[in-house]
Amino acid sequence: MLAMRDHDQLEQFGTALNPARTAEFMEGLSSDEAWGVLSHVEPGRAAEIFLYFDHDRQIEILSGQNAEEIAELVAELPADDRVDLLQELDADRASELLALLPTNERREVQRLNSYAEGTAGSIMTTEVARLRQHFSVREAVDELSRQSEHLETIYYLYIVDVDDRLLGVVSGRQLISALGKPNIRLSDLMATDMLSASVDEDRESVAQKVERFDLLAIPVVDSNRKLVGIITHDDVIDVVREELEEDAQMLAGVTPLREDYLRIGLASLSWKRGMWLTILFVTAMFTAFALKNYQGSLEKYQWIVLLIPLIVSTGGNSGNQAATLVITALASGELSHRDWHKVLMREGVMGLTLGGLLSIIGAIIGFFFAPTWMAILVVPLTILLIVMLGCIAGSMLPLLFSRLGLDPALMANPFIAGIMDIMGIVIYMNVAAAILG
Amino acid sequence: MLAMRDHDQLEQFGTALNPARTAEFMEGLSSDEAWGVLSHVEPGRAAEIFLYFDHDRQIEILSGQNAEEIAELVAELPADDRVDLLQELDADRASELLALLPTNERREVQRLNSYAEGTAGSIMTTEVARLRQHFSVREAVDELSRQSEHLETIYYLYIVDVDDRLLGVVSGRQLISALGKPNIRLSDLMATDMLSASVDEDRESVAQKVERFDLLAIPVVDSNRKLVGIITHDDVIDVVREELEEDAQMLAGVTPLREDYLRIGLASLSWKRGMWLTILFVTAMFTAFALKNYQGSLEKYQWIVLLIPLIVSTGGNSGNQAATLVITALASGELSHRDWHKVLMREGVMGLTLGGLLSIIGAIIGFFFAPTWMAILVVPLTILLIVMLGCIAGSMLPLLFSRLGLDPALMANPFIAGIMDIMGIVIYMNVAAAILG
Numbered sequence: 001m002l003a004m005r006d007h008d009q010l011e012q013f014g015t016a017l018n019p020a021r022t023a024e025f026m027e028g029l030s031s032d033e034a035w036g037v038l039s040h041v042e043p044g045r046a047a048e049i050f051l052y053f054d055h056d057r058q059i060e061i062l063s064g065q066n067a068e069e070i071a072e073l074v075a076e077l078p079a080d081d082r083v084d085l086l087q088e089l090d091a092d093r094a095s096e097l098l099a100l101l102p103t104n105e106r107r108e109v110q111r112l113n114s115y116a117e118g119t120a121g122s123i124m125t126t127e128v129a130r131l132r133q134h135f136s137v138r139e140a141v142d143e144l145s146r147q148s149e150h151l152e153t154i155y156y157l158y159i160v161d162v163d164d165r166l167l168g169v170v171s172g173r174q175l176i177s178a179l180g181k182p183n184i185r186l187s188d189l190m191a192t193d194m195l196s197a198s199v200d201e202d203r204e205s206v207a208q209k210v211e212r213f214d215l216l217a218i219p220v221v222d223s224n225r226k227l228v229g230i231i232t233h234d235d236v237i238d239v240v241r242e243e244l245e246e247d248a249q250m251l252a253g254v255t256p257l258r259e260d261y262l263r264i265g266l267a268s269l270s271w272k273r274g275m276w277l278t279i280l281f282v283t284a285m286f287t288a289f290a291l292k293n294y295q296g297s298l299e300k301y302q303w304i305v306l307l308i309p310l311i312v313s314t315g316g317n318s319g320n321q322a323a324t325l326v327i328t329a330l331a332s333g334e335l336s337h338r339d340w341h342k343v344l345m346r347e348g349v350m351g352l353t354l355g356g357l358l359s360i361i362g363a364i365i366g367f368f369f370a371p372t373w374m375a376i377l378v379v380p381l382t383i384l385l386i387v388m389l390g391c392i393a394g395s396m397l398p399l400l401f402s403r404l405g406l407d408p409a410l411m412a413n414p415f416i417a418g419i420m421d422i423m424g425i426v427i428y429m430n431v432a433a434a435i436l437g
Numbered sequence: 438m439l440a441m442r443d444h445d446q447l448e449q450f451g452t453a454l455n456p457a458r459t460a461e462f463m464e465g466l467s468s469d470e471a472w473g474v475l476s477h478v479e480p481g482r483a484a485e486i487f488l489y490f491d492h493d494r495q496i497e498i499l500s501g502q503n504a505e506e507i508a509e510l511v512a513e514l515p516a517d518d519r520v521d522l523l524q525e526l527d528a529d530r531a532s533e534l535l536a537l538l539p540t541n542e543r544r545e546v547q548r549l550n551s552y553a554e555g556t557a558g559s560i561m562t563t564e565v566a567r568l569r570q571h572f573s574v575r576e577a578v579d580e581l582s583r584q585s586e587h588l589e590t591i592y593y594l595y596i597v598d599v600d601d602r603l604l605g606v607v608s609g610r611q612l613i614s615a616l617g618k619p620n621i622r623l624s625d626l627m628a629t630d631m632l633s634a635s636v637d638e639d640r641e642s643v644a645q646k647v648e649r650f651d652l653l654a655i656p657v658v659d660s661n662r663k664l665v666g667i668i669t670h671d672d673v674i675d676v677v678r679e680e681l682e683e684d685a686q687m688l689a690g691v692t693p694l695r696e697d698y699l700r701i702g703l704a705s706l707s708w709k710r711g712m713w714l715t716i717l718f719v720t721a722m723f724t725a726f727a728l729k730n731y732q733g734s735l736e737k738y739q740w741i742v743l744l745i746p747l748i749v750s751t752g753g754n755s756g757n758q759a760a761t762l763v764i765t766a767l768a769s770g771e772l773s774h775r776d777w778h779k780v781l782m783r784e785g786v787m788g789l790t791l792g793g794l795l796s797i798i799g800a801i802i803g804f805f806f807a808p809t810w811m812a813i814l815v816v817p818l819t820i821l822l823i824v825m826l827g828c829i830a831g832s833m834l835p836l837l838f839s840r841l842g843l844d845p846a847l848m849a850n851p852f853i854a855g856i857m858d859i860m861g862i863v864i865y866m867n868v869a870a871a872i873l874g
Contacts, residue, residue, distance in 0.1 A: 018630045020650045145614045155592055172609050177582050193455045213457045214671040233670040234651040244681035245765045252761035261766040270790045273758050280754050281795055287746040305742050309724040312746045317717050321710050324689030328682045329698040353707045358718055
């Protein structure tokens with residue numbers, strides 16, 4: 001079809017299937033060919049299909065094709081996606097496209113651009129259904145069919161006053177149920193006690209509200225309670241996924257990538273890993289200095305040396321388990337730093353149980369390595385103590401950082417790793433000294 | 438109000454605010470008192486408020502109060518929540534309540550109960566808007582207002598044939614836009630090319646579809662394409678969160694809790710941590726046997742011993758970083774095991790860069806500990822090799838497990854930890870032997 005430049009058939013291809021499926025069929029095409037198809041489809045539909053292309057292809061098309069035709073497509077994208085994409089183009093191309101956008105869309109981009117990353121403002125879209133409270137159900141429906149092509153969602157309809165201040169909300173479902181009585185006013189239907197987000201609120205806190213109350217969307221208001229936008233459920237899924245991925249990465253000692261693994265620049269990737277690897281390396285260096293203090297005993301009891309890596313890694317593993325459980329529980333809101341005494345109790349019990357379990361295996365190992373019956377005791381006792389310390393330090397440090405308003409996932413890991421490495425050595429050497437004399 | 442048993446005021450309290458807010462106001466009450474309030478509110482509204490109570494309170498109320506009154510409330514809960522809650526009550530109480538439910542609701546519970554955990558069937562609700570294709574827009578609206586109180590969502594309206602087989606979908610938005618032409622038939626509006634999930638499909642794959650295509654809900658069909666239920670966006674957010682939490686927990690060597698940290702039994706928590714701690718302990722034991730092989734050199738070069746924990750933990754940290762990045766990228770669908778050669782290239786470069794960086798610091802440490810200029814070389818060379826191995830093994834093992842159809846988060850961690858611990862020792866000792874002779 002492309003080779004024949006068959007406009008009608010290409011247009012039909014673009015409208016027959018749902019946009020997601022159409023995009024899938026086009027996966028085999030080059031970016032130029034894909035644009036060749038899209039340019040024959042009307043811009044609204046083309047934008048829908050474009051949204052399902054993968055990110056690299058989106059950027060290639062936006063960067064490479066005729067600016068005027070591209071601007072038509074960009075004008076049809078949802079406001080939040082439009083801003084995100086323009087931010088990733090090179091600055092010249094972005095301002096070229098921006099200049100070609102209709103005034104309203106251009107203003108919207110500039111407005112959304114002005115909110116700091118990580119805030120509600122930065123993830124909202126400004127395309128939201130606004131109605132007035134004196135509208136009847138019939139008037140509301142008429143107004144909605146007029147507005148609907150510019151709206152991302154009409155599942156909640158927000159009622160505003162003359163100054164755009166948020167007064168209430170009517171759900172799409174309520175409106176459909178009320179169609180039998182078309183003269184009822186929206187002021188009689190609307191709920192006035194509703195949740196909203198403020199533009200500068202942290203996006204994670206907004207996501208938690210939407211998640212906790214199973215909302216489809218949440219209105220975003222500025223400091224004067226003026227309705228400025230809406231955050232929809234799909235943006236919230238993205239936030240939940242990103243925040244949890246970031247937590248997992250921080251737990252492994254990586255500054256969150258915030259980009260796809262295969263797409264992030266190697267310099268940036270080196271920095272995000274190298275920084276923490278260096279911090280962890282420097283804290284682990286203290287183990288060498290700690291061991292140096294005990295060099296006398298090490299020369300005397302050679303067998304002790306053989307078990308050092310085992311002891312150190314067991315302490316690290318138990319601390320890591322406790323820290324991860326507490327950090328995931330904090331992230332999902334199951335736990336707050338106020339629960340620290342309950343956590344302390346649980347981890348005390350866990351430390352005794354898990355430490356006790358590993359001590360038994362430790363005693364068997366001790367039997368193979370230690371020269372006397374007395375010396376065997378060193379291994380299980382050290383393991384019991386180090387596992388208990390791991391459970392307690394691993395669980396308490398994240399709670400402490402959360403209490404101090406710091407991100408527990410980011411701060412806890414190097415501290416816990418450092419403490420466990422050094423304390424592993426210190427406990428081991430002191431237990432050995434106490435028992436072996 | 439409770440003390441006065443003031444029915445009117447209690448009823449008013451239950452309806453004045455939105456259900457979420459009402460539930461918040463009731464947080465200070467005991468479960469008995471909370472039920473005292475709810476029992477004065479009409480069951481549909483009471484069920485909405487009840488859904489916002491925390492989980493412990495829900496179970497307490499369902500377990501403790503008059504069975505007949507409770508059954509009325511349970512009948513009003515969404516089908517998926519109802520099944521989940523009944524499963525957590527003790528068996529006698531659950532069957533007592535089940536017997537008191539209206540026939541339809543009872544059948545639904547039995548049906549949902551029959552789907553295996555982790556499948557689409559187990560998280561769907563059966564309350565879904567069904568319409569026939571010969572309906573006009575006007576008839577559809579009438580039918581919807583009739584059905585609407587039993588429906589969890591009316592954002593998508595599914596069109597079925599006489600045998601309940603799924604034919605197409607009309608969005609609530611389309612229906613509102615079409616209200617101007619009330620005689621159009623649904624068959625002219627509906628899209629027939631739509632996504633659906635099958636009842637026995639893995640819930641993670643369903644969540645990915647909904648997420649990828651920004652759906653509000655997805656219909657669930659059985660093997661005959663019969664419409665059996667719907668999975669809504671809020672269930673999908675829950676799945677995304679749970680799956681990512683499980684990945685984070687597996688990465689830390691914990692079998693996923695699948696319950697709140699503060700609520701899970703200590704026996705179960707010990708098992709889920711103890712099992713992996715033991716596996717990791719046993720793999721780490723091999724470090725002791727490996728070291729034993731090199732006992733001769735260790736006695737000769739005492740200073741080597743002091744750096745063992747540093748070398749081992751640096752290898753572990755670099756492996757952990759690479760593994761976590763690959764596993765989070767696999768989970769979000771950015772990466773597939775087919776990309777292994779791109780990952781290998783990247784991690785080769787990262788290994789050289791990060792290993793090179795740490796080698797410089799390693800050389801400085803070597804300067805403090807090693808007795809000769811030649812001996813200083815041992816430390817940076819070991820670190821370069823171990824960090825390279827960490828990057829490559831840490832990134833390739835999860836891809837290999839994913840290729841074999843195993844969960845990369847679950848399988849990769851003990852293998853990587855074991856390999857890095859032992860290889861750390863082996864590389865260190867061999868580098869030392871080669872350089873020091």
